[in-house]
Amino acid sequence: MNDLTPIIYTVNDKPLSEEEQIALQGKLWQLLARQTDYYTMGCSSSVRVEMAEELYHSLLFTLQEGLKYGAFDRTQLLAAKDLELLLREGREVIEKQVEAGKRLWMQIQQNPAGINNISYDDTLKGLVEFFKRYDIRYFAHQIPGDIDYQLGHHVPDELLGIEYVNTYLRRLLIENSFIRCFETDKVVRLLQSSCPDYCGQLINLYEPVAINAIGLALLNENIYALNITAEMKESLVSSLQGCDKDCLSRLLAQSAEKVSSLLKAGAPAADYLNQTAAELLPRIELLLPTGHLDGVFLTFSV
Amino acid sequence: MGKEFLPALIEWQKQQTISELRECNQFTKEYGLSLTEQQIIDVTERRFAALRDTGRIEFGQGILTRLLKAFCNSPYIMQDDYEETILVLQDCFYYFKNESEDRISDDELIEFMKNRFDGICQGSLEYLAGTSLEELCRNTRYGYEVDETDIYGRGF
Numbered sequence: 001m002n003d004l005t006p007i008i009y010t011v012n013d014k015p016l017s018e019e020e021q022i023a024l025q026g027k028l029w030q031l032l033a034r035q036t037d038y039y040t041m042g043c044s045s046s047v048r049v050e051m052a053e054e055l056y057h058s059l060l061f062t063l064q065e066g067l068k069y070g071a072f073d074r075t076q077l078l079a080a081k082d083l084e085l086l087l088r089e090g091r092e093v094i095e096k097q098v099e100a101g102k103r104l105w106m107q108i109q110q111n112p113a114g115i116n117n118i119s120y121d122d123t124l125k126g127l128v129e130f131f132k133r134y135d136i137r138y139f140a141h142q143i144p145g146d147i148d149y150q151l152g153h154h155v156p157d158e159l160l161g162i163e164y165v166n167t168y169l170r171r172l173l174i175e176n177s178f179i180r181c182f183e184t185d186k187v188v189r190l191l192q193s194s195c196p197d198y199c200g201q202l203i204n205l206y207e208p209v210a211i212n213a214i215g216l217a218l219l220n221e222n223i224y225a226l227n228i229t230a231e232m233k234e235s236l237v238s239s240l241q242g243c244d245k246d247c248l249s250r251l252l253a254q255s256a257e258k259v260s261s262l263l264k265a266g267a268p269a270a271d272y273l274n275q276t277a278a279e280l281l282p283r284i285e286l287l288l289p290t291g292h293l294d295g296v297f298l299t300f301s302v
Numbered sequence: 303m304g305k306e307f308l309p310a311l312i313e314w315q316k317q318q319t320i321s322e323l324r325e326c327n328q329f330t331k332e333y334g335l336s337l338t339e340q341q342i343i344d345v346t347e348r349r350f351a352a353l354r355d356t357g358r359i360e361f362g363q364g365i366l367t368r369l370l371k372a373f374c375n376s377p378y379i380m381q382d383d384y385e386e387t388i389l390v391l392q393d394c395f396y397y398f399k400n401e402s403e404d405r406i407s408d409d410e411l412i413e414f415m416k417n418r419f420d421g422i423c424q425g426s427l428e429y430l431a432g433t434s435l436e437e438l439c440r441n442t443r444y445g446y447e448v449d450e451t452d453i454y455g456r457g458f
Binding site for chain 2: 026029032033036037040043044045046047048049050052
């Protein structure tokens, strides 16, 4: 992989020519040399290769964010004799993202899932650590904090630093808002059916709720009940067994839309639920021939 | 860091180092010490070998010219063993920079090496590397005070 890949990726409308890459690489070295000098406070002309790599990735990430959010454009990047100014502009973009991240964290505090889960609580504490320890200047691409709680839809590993964290927070906020649409008692009963130790295990709280809501919408039942009885599952199996892949996909998408409409979900939340429904398709396809959908839809056990 | 990054950077730095060493020769000639063109190339190659072996990367002027300027007035360095001494000092520098976990600045380490080399080590590179620098790094890591005096409590 070429070192300039992250930047090219952002300006992929027109890939950099070889000359442009060489010119940019030279400027990146100069920037790295200066950054290393700042980092060691001028006390050391050399650093470990691992440290240089971290500093370099941070520079690339900062410039990438600047490009992505329009602080400067490709022409300015290539024309700049010194990237220091552009780096500063990239940092300003990241600073704004950090502020946005803090606001998202506050929103999550104000809209908690309302269900006890150790990994969820630890992750919120880990995110506080992130905002305290996040180093925009030297390690902007790093995520200094423990994020253990599993989301229904994982944040892509390609995302780095504050971008990863903000995407995580946005998704967590969507999941929390979704869970809060249902009675806590019913959510707890549903979670107990899927995992008796739902408080202590590293599980996602949103997914079982979303899947059962979609299942109930498929059956034209009350989605707020959250319980899919054995009879309902039989009915689901018999109604879905004749469907091909396209038909199943359409039905799941319609159910997700129905749930979103009933919950008055905004566009990001509706997209998120659609994604959950889409991911159900291979699981249902696999289980339909067995005549059971127990592994997908849940029945209250208590 | 990508595979292409280090070799290209190193090639660029080698050219820089060679021209810096040529300039440095002008300074060290006053002390009767100079490197031939071949020696300059050898020392430069060894610089990058030492960096590679110690897993370090260096920017800017690097440590080589600073080492040369610091040690050129040592009474224990002669023209005949100048190149060999510089090569060993350079290796020692990067090795002990790592061993001290980067807690010692370049200037401090060079100053310490020079004081010891001219003092207790009396020009012995083995003594410098085997005892004095090991002790310095151990003390840096574990926080003991460095005793820079001889058995009579006198400083070197």
